[in-house]
Amino acid sequence: MHIQLIRHATLKITFGGQTFLVDPMLSAAHTLPTTPNTPNPVENPLVELPFSVEEVLNGVDAIVVTHTHPDHLDAEAVNKLPKHLPLFCQPPDEEKLIQLGFEQVIVVADEMDWQGIRFQRTGGQHGTGEIGVQMGPVSGFVMTGEGEPTLYLAGDTIWCEEVEQAIGTYQPDVITLFGGAARFLVGDPITMTKEDIAKVAQAASDSQIVVAHMETWNHCLLSRKELREYVAEKNLSAQVHVPEDGEGIDFQ
Template identity: 50%
Template sequence: MKIQLIRHATLWLEYAGLNILVDPMLMDPEEMPAFPNTPNDLRNPRAALPETETDYTNPDLVIVTHTHIDHWDAAAAERLRKDVPLLCQPGDENVFIEAGFTSVHAVDEKYEFHSVRFARTSGQHGTGEIAERMGKVSGFVLEADAEPVSYIAGDTIWCEEPGEAIERYQPEVIVVNAGGARFTQGDPITMDGPDVAAVKRHAPNAHVIAVHMDAINHCMMTRLDLASYLASEQLDGQVLIPRDGESFVFDSKTEPG
């Protein structure tokens, strides 16, 4: 298995012979204004797409965990071919159908494509009223023979749902959306330092990868902030924090960080 961070939550997976694109946000830097009611007015995205040999506009399969603009944007809708198979959560399918995509699959619980088995998980995109306003979000677990079980948690804080997914599927690779994204009021809506630490402690034998940082204006925890926090919790080097464009290769024998 190879996993590459493109930018923010956009991932490229090479898994069981498939090239899989996750949560594509492909717009140019500063094309979008700051999210409203957030702590600064910096335009988004804060970072350019990295220079990479990966042709991430031509995947075999696309996964979209939810349709917030930093996970699915107009540039992705324009640049991806319309017949690419696309997995999403129930209720989001019309977004893709109306954009012209012809092979959209809303995954209720499980879906199989070629030799890969997908299971949809849930989460909480914040707490209280903010979580309700943010709407439903999903994650996905990938399983295939001779590949490590991999869990893409999506936009969720640490709560009962990701804990249950880890207990149920025992993933060997876990990707979490960090950054501690927040509005001017309320708690974070994605994982912050304590949440990432909780994931690692809940799954000590898994490779935990933290993404979703340094690209969107209301993600207040940077990569450096997260690394510093984890070091203060005696977890220095135990969570992978990739740069844009950086990739990792795993198999079931790879020792976790």
């Protein structure tokens, strides 16, 4: 298995002989509006893609969309993605994705098999209280395949009971987390904080963890530097990986 961070939540994952593009957001820097009511009111995304859109899309066999917030599926991705590719999603997003023109929307309601790969959907909480409700439903996905490590794509979630249950149930070898501690001017963070990431590492002590979703969107306040320093203090550096945009990691 190979996991490459493209930018923000966009990952390119080679698994079971297939290449998946996860949560594609392909806009050029500063071409999307700021997320309002946040401490850092600047236009998104904050940085450019590490390479061309054509290179991002090269070799992609299928798409995974954890949810359809614009930092996980933007208009540029909708325009550029080949519409015939299989697209895996959570049930609430099926109709929207069909209306956007995708021809092969595959809903993972619970679990399903595709090309020798099993997908199992997990829950999460995209924040707490009323903000969490307003953020809408989000999902993660566990992927298993012969000869591959078990991969848990946690999606946009904080540390919560659903994440703890997924770790206990599936015992993943590799976990991808969306960090950044994204937040608004009021309320709690809506994605993983550094403390949340440490809790995941403690609960999944045998798992390797890849953290993305940082330094690209205006309401993500946790930087790579701060997270790396924190995991070093907690003696988690060998377990928690914080890649740069464009960086890839192999897992056996």
